[in-house]
Amino acid sequence: MSPTDPLAPAATPDDSVLLSARGIRKSFGDNEVLRSIDLEVRRGEVVVLIGPSGSGKTTVLRSLNGLETPSAGTIDFAGGPVIDFAVPVPKAQRYALRDRSAMVFQQHNLFPHMTVIENVIEGPVRVQKVPKKQAVAEASALLDRVGLAEKRDAYPFELSGGQQQRVGIVRALALKPQLLLFDEPTSALDPELVGEVLQVIKELADEGWTMVVVTHELSFARQAADEVLFMDGGVVVERGAPGAIFTNPTHERTRRFLDRILRPLEDDGEAPPLE
């Protein structure tokens, strides 16, 4: 890893606490989707959230950058104010949270009316006021690094799903965030395209980026995660190193979930027999 590698993280991975969320709750109407979630992310650490659909993983992730406003709890993002969601959150605090992170979406959400390079430099040039020439140079280096150099002037619709998602990742990296958030980055992809995207995310993890990843890709979690959180029904059921969670889950719910994912065709003794 050379110091000039474009994929190198914007912040030094020195293992100090970058983000600490405490007691995060969220309700939509009467439906309580998060019931007191605690989460700590250290610099350089990869935290992976797994769990069934509707368990609240994505809502946790979206709370970390202000896309969702929790009903209660606090978020302490190093270098910013401690945000207390029990009281109305000023816009400036929400923006402070957002401006330290960048997100990769399930449905890439690239801007369809802009070319690849325009997508990537939009944030740096329009928002961060980076000179265009510099932004283009940095964006080109990043695109080159993920194997998309020759696609810089293509429109998103001309790319494959995996290429689109890699551009989505580059767009996030170009903002030089302290924290990368991945919201099921491979769930919308055809199976044969999943690998090329996971490969890039894995490389970023190896380079020392700090990231929180929501995913169903357990093999990725096993290889890249420092900590895995298993969520179900709006709570963190179990957390720990991937080795411990995957080989020796202590909770029945975790075990059943892993079983269903790893051996989807096997009867776990719970499902009624098919008629």
Place this chain on the structure above:
Amino acid sequence: MTDWQLALDSFWPLFWGGISGTIPLAVASFALGLVLALGVALMRLSRNRVLSGIARFYISVIRGTPLLVQLFVIFYGMPSIGITIDPWPSAIIAFSLNVGGYAAEVIRAAILSVPKGQWEAGYTIGMSPGTTLTRLILPQAARVSVPPLSNTFISLVKDTSLASLILVTEMFRVAQEIAAFSREFLLIYIEAALIYWLFCLVLSSGQNLLEKRLDRYVAH
């Protein structure tokens, strides 16, 4: 027998009435109307109930009353309360207000057609809602709204003939004058109709070009 010489002689006066009356009236009213419509559409989408209520009311009034009545209220009605407006400004005001009402709904629907993920992507790259709107949402909404807005514009070109009733010298008023003078009503009115049609054909091909240009970034 049809008087071909009259048809030939009246072509330029009619055509010129279109170029100097119909088209500028339509273009000016459409431009002002679009600006108004964007504002009304944003008010209508606003979470502020007063703003969206005002927008709703405005759209309802404009769409629920005849354009001719709107024109007459402004030109013949306003003087009763001491506001006298000349024919041309009256016509532009009336047509702009009318376009504002109709196009607002088109623009609102077009903005809503842009996926929510685009707003979220704008937010996560650090954009303000205003920048997101102008840089990301409106360019995508524009593509969607070209066909319906082109309809609005083409309708407007033809509707400007109503301005002849408030003394604006546009193509139809020229036609009326020539017809009254020559008594060749059928010939002159058909000739005027053909020239309106010609204008609309040109505008339709302009619409096609615009759609092609805006479609360059979507799959076919």
